[in-house]
Amino acid sequence: xxxxxxxxxxxxxxxxxxxxxxxxxxxxxxxxxxxxxxxVGDGExxxxxxxxRTLLQAWHDGLPGETPISRLPLDTAASLPDEAIGADTLIDxxxxxxxxxxxxxxxLIVNRSFAxxxxxxxxxxxxxRSDLDLWPAEVADAQRADDxxxxxxxxxxxxxxxxxxxxxxxxxxxxxxxxxxxxxxxxGTLGFACDVNERVxxxxxxxxNERQLTDVLATIGEGIWDxxxxxxIVRHNRMWCQMLGRPEDTLAHTRDGFLALVHPDDRGGVNxxxxxxxxxxxxTIEYRxxxxxxxxxxVRDRGGVxxxxxxxxxxxxxxxxxxITALRITSEALHESQARYQQVFESVQEVIFQTDAxxxxxLLNPAxxxxxxxxxxxxxxRSFLDHLHPDDREARREALRPLVxxxxxxxxxxxxxxxRDGRMRWIDLAVHAIVDxxxxxxxTSGTLNDVTARVAAEDHLRLTASVFRHARESIIITDPESRxxxxxxxxxxxxxxxxxxxxxxxxxxxxxxxxxxxxxAEMWNTLLTHGVWxxxxxxxxxxxxxxxxxxxISAVRNEAGQTTHYVGLFSDITELKENxxxxxxxxxxxxxxxxxxxSLLADRMQMALAQAKRNGTLAAVxxxxxxxxxxxxxxxxxxxxxxxxxxxARRLQASTRTGDTVARLGGDEFVLIYNGLEHADECEQVxxxxxxxxxxxxVIDGHELRVTASIxxxxxxxxxxxxxxxxxHADQAMYLAKQGxxxxxxxFNPERDxxxxxxxxxxxxxxxxxxxxxxxxxxxxxxxxxxxxxxxxR
Numbered sequence: 001x002x003x004x005x006x007x008x009x010x011x012x013x014x015x016x017x018x019x020x021x022x023x024x025x026x027x028x029x030x031x032x033x034x035x036x037x038x039x040v041g042d043g044e045x046x047x048x049x050x051x052x053r054t055l056l057q058a059w060h061d062g063l064p065g066e067t068p069i070s071r072l073p074l075d076t077a078a079s080l081p082d083e084a085i086g087a088d089t090l091i092d093x094x095x096x097x098x099x100x101x102x103x104x105x106x107x108l109i110v111n112r113s114f115a116x117x118x119x120x121x122x123x124x125x126x127x128x129r130s131d132l133d134l135w136p137a138e139v140a141d142a143q144r145a146d147d148x149x150x151x152x153x154x155x156x157x158x159x160x161x162x163x164x165x166x167x168x169x170x171x172x173x174x175x176x177x178x179x180x181x182x183x184x185x186x187x188g189t190l191g192f193a194c195d196v197n198e199r200v201x202x203x204x205x206x207x208x209n210e211r212q213l214t215d216v217l218a219t220i221g222e223g224i225w226d227x228x229x230x231x232x233i234v235r236h237n238r239m240w241c242q243m244l245g246r247p248e249d250t251l252a253h254t255r256d257g258f259l260a261l262v263h264p265d266d267r268g269g270v271n272x273x274x275x276x277x278x279x280x281x282x283x284t285i286e287y288r289x290x291x292x293x294x295x296x297x298x299v300r301d302r303g304g305v306x307x308x309x310x311x312x313x314x315x316x317x318x319x320x321x322x323x324i325t326a327l328r329i330t331s332e333a334l335h336e337s338q339a340r341y342q343q344v345f346e347s348v349q350e351v352i353f354q355t356d357a358x359x360x361x362x363l364l365n366p367a368x369x370x371x372x373x374x375x376x377x378x379x380x381x382r383s384f385l386d387h388l389h390p391d392d393r394e395a396r397r398e399a400l401r402p403l404v405x406x407x408x409x410x411x412x413x414x415x416x417x418x419x420r421d422g423r424m425r426w427i428d429l430a431v432h433a434i435v436d437x438x439x440x441x442x443x444t445s446g447t448l449n450d451v452t453a454r455v456a457a458e459d460h461l462r463l464t465a466s467v468f469r470h471a472r473e474s475i476i477i478t479d480p481e482s483r484x485x486x487x488x489x490x491x492x493x494x495x496x497x498x499x500x501x502x503x504x505x506x507x508x509x510x511x512x513x514x515x516x517x518x519x520x521a522e523m524w525n526t527l528l529t530h531g532v533w534x535x536x537x538x539x540x541x542x543x544x545x546x547x548x549x550x551x552x553i554s555a556v557r558n559e560a561g562q563t564t565h566y567v568g569l570f571s572d573i574t575e576l577k578e579n580x581x582x583x584x585x586x587x588x589x590x591x592x593x594x595x596x597x598x599s600l601l602a603d604r605m606q607m608a609l610a611q612a613k614r615n616g617t618l619a620a621v622x623x624x625x626x627x628x629x630x631x632x633x634x635x636x637x638x639x640x641x642x643x644x645x646x647x648x649a650r651r652l653q654a655s656t657r658t659g660d661t662v663a664r665l666g667g668d669e670f671v672l673i674y675n676g677l678e679h680a681d682e683c684e685q686v687x688x689x690x691x692x693x694x695x696x697x698x699v700i701d702g703h704e705l706r707v708t709a710s711i712x713x714x715x716x717x718x719x720x721x722x723x724x725x726x727x728x729h730a731d732q733a734m735y736l737a738k739q740g741x742x743x744x745x746x747x748f749n750p751e752r753d754x755x756x757x758x759x760x761x762x763x764x765x766x767x768x769x770x771x772x773x774x775x776x777x778x779x780x781x782x783x784x785x786x787x788x789x790x791x792x793x794r
Contacts, residue, residue, distance in 0.1 A: 099191050171197040229316060236252070299321045414426060495541050547572060
């Protein structure tokens with residue numbers, strides 16, 4: 001039930017009604033006072049009156065009980081009806097339920113409508129009874145409590161409630177007022193009940209429809225606005241508040257308050273759209289509204305006039321708003337993307353094209369004129385084939401065949417294009433198929449790229465690669481960290497490595513032990529300082545074999561001066577180095593025995609002298625001549641003699657230590673140098689073993705041969721430090737050994753030699769020897785003759 005507070009009617013004398021009094025209040029006044037009319041207003045004398053006839057007509061016209069009497073055609077004193085309607089006529093003629101109760105709740109007066117509503121045949125059947133006798137207990141108790149409240153307050157009360165009517169509940173608008181006696185004391189309650197069941201049900205349906213409409217509007221996610229033009233109030237739904245992040249207390253505001261939310265730059269456009277809409281029709285406009293967070297959102301506003309006055313003046317406008325911020329951002333991004341695409345389309349160096357299914361140009365960007373020399377406008381509509389070299393037109397058809405036959409969606413080709421000036425340009429063609437919904441080719445799109453410089457570079461690279469691959473020199477390319485990037489065939493042939501085995505490997509893979517770290521450090525220092533290194537290197541093949549190279553390594557630098565690669569170009573000089581080694585060997589070694597010759601012997605003697613002085617030791621220089629070699633050579637021939645000399649050389653080398661020297665001067669003459677002797681007595685053991693070794697039989701081609709040796713020995717630095725002198729003294733001592741019987745050695749005595757030389761070479765003296773050589777070895781004697789050994793000649 002609902003209750004509306006009422007002001008207390010003027011029921012005391014003088015009897016008057018306010019123009020704002022309701023029909024319920026007027027009826028209560030007329031019935032309780034038994035009047036046929038009552039003055040309206042506060043003025044004296046009264047000018048307007050409400051008669052029972054006018055009041056009864058208002059009820060019959062269906063006006064609600066809450067209607068103010070000011071809306072009724074009130075009477076004046078002159079227009080009051082001559083015949084007044086009595087209370088009984090008024091009570092029975094009202095189209096509503098009427099009753100009067102005493103203070104105990106017993107009915108004193110009821111009209112026929114009330115009796116029928118209670119299911120009683122006549123009003124008399126109700127008189128004297130209470131609500132509890134007529135209604136269910138819960139209804140009766142509610143009515144009694146309501147009566148007591150009205151009497152206690154002394155004020156009328158209006159409710160909309162459900163009451164039983166002929167066995168079923170109906171909605172009534174009830175009015176209860178305290179009934180007063182002539183003395184003004186409350187004697188009971190007076191009540192009216194107007195059937196408003198249809199109205200309540202209609203209102204409930206309207207509310208239900210409104211709720212459904214609200215739910216629908218909430219689900220569509222749009223903000224709804226409703227502008228009452230007369231009051232200037234704009235109302236919104238909750239979605240509008242949510243869209244702008246605003247509290248629900250902003251659901252209603254003035255038009256100016258709404259316009260204050262519009263972006264200043266958009267406000268004029270919004271006003272113009274609304275004003276145009278007021279002239280008739282509707283509007284759709286996009287503008288920005290300020291969000292509660294302070295930023296602006298874009299909305300699309302659709303609205304129009306939905307209610308107008310009879311004279312055509314608009315009374316109400318309704319519309320909806322949609323947040324299109326994301327759409328605007330996307331649209332602006334799309335616009336920017338299109339602008340960027342157009343900029344790229346017009347400025348890109350590649351030709352961007354589209355053709356129809358027959359290959360006729362439909363779209364070309366300005367790059368086409370740069371490549372072909374033909375204006376775009378002049379080219380559109382022509383065939384692509386018209387611009388190709390005649391020899392390449394068939395190749396173009398073959399390249400596009402998979403697209404036409406729908407076996408592929410894209411293809412590429414490199415073709416020749418004939419410019420307008422007759423020059424030829426190489427182009428890369430990349431084509432994509434454009435198909436319809438049935439996968440039928442309706443056109444193509446793609447790009448053309450001028451690759452004339454690339455083709456020329458590729459030709460140059462092929463030529464360079466051919467030179468690189470087939471060069472006789474070994475070529476290797478590395479990165480700055482010496483990782484191998486490329487090698488040619490000559491490199492693989494020389495090293496034994498395949499290309500795949502060395503790519504990515506460090507050049508240390510080829511290093512041998514021939515060079516120390518200092519060598520490579522110097523190489524790198526030269527490369528880093530000068531950018532180039534030249535020289536010889538010894539490297540190792542895959543099978544471990546050493547080989548020599550002569551070449552250079554060059555640094556390749558970029559425009560910034562940074563080294564990006566190293567390129568090495570080498571020639572194999574292994575054979576040359578071997579020839580050189582052999583020549584050097586021949587220059588310093590005997591060709592038959594491979595022993596050092598006279599030239600190398602001089603160097604070895606200098607080294608022996610230096611070592612003896614440095615270490616404080618002795619070096620023995622022995623001059624050896626074979627005994628009995630000539631007969632062998634004469635009897636068995638030079639070949640056997642040579643083989644005999646080779647074997648003797650081998651035995652001499654086997655009898656020496658590392659650091660000692662065995663040399664051949666020629667024929668059957670040899671020189672030996674023994675280093676590191678502590679004293680002269682060591683010679684006896686050394687040369688005894690040596691003589692025994694030489695005297696061992698030698699078998700050549702079934703011939704057992706025996707030879708011996710005569711050895712002359714001198715010691716340095718006891719005998720000076722001149723190699724020629726030492727060799728001469730050893731030679732002299734060897735002659736003495738031969739004179740002493742051969743197969744022995746003789747140690748040269750420097751002191752004895754000086755004495756003999758002084759005696760034999762005196763100016764006035766006569767030589768004691770029959771020798772023709774004034775200073776020959778045969779005339780020299782040794783004080784160390786007891787050390788000479790002899791053995792029978794064989």
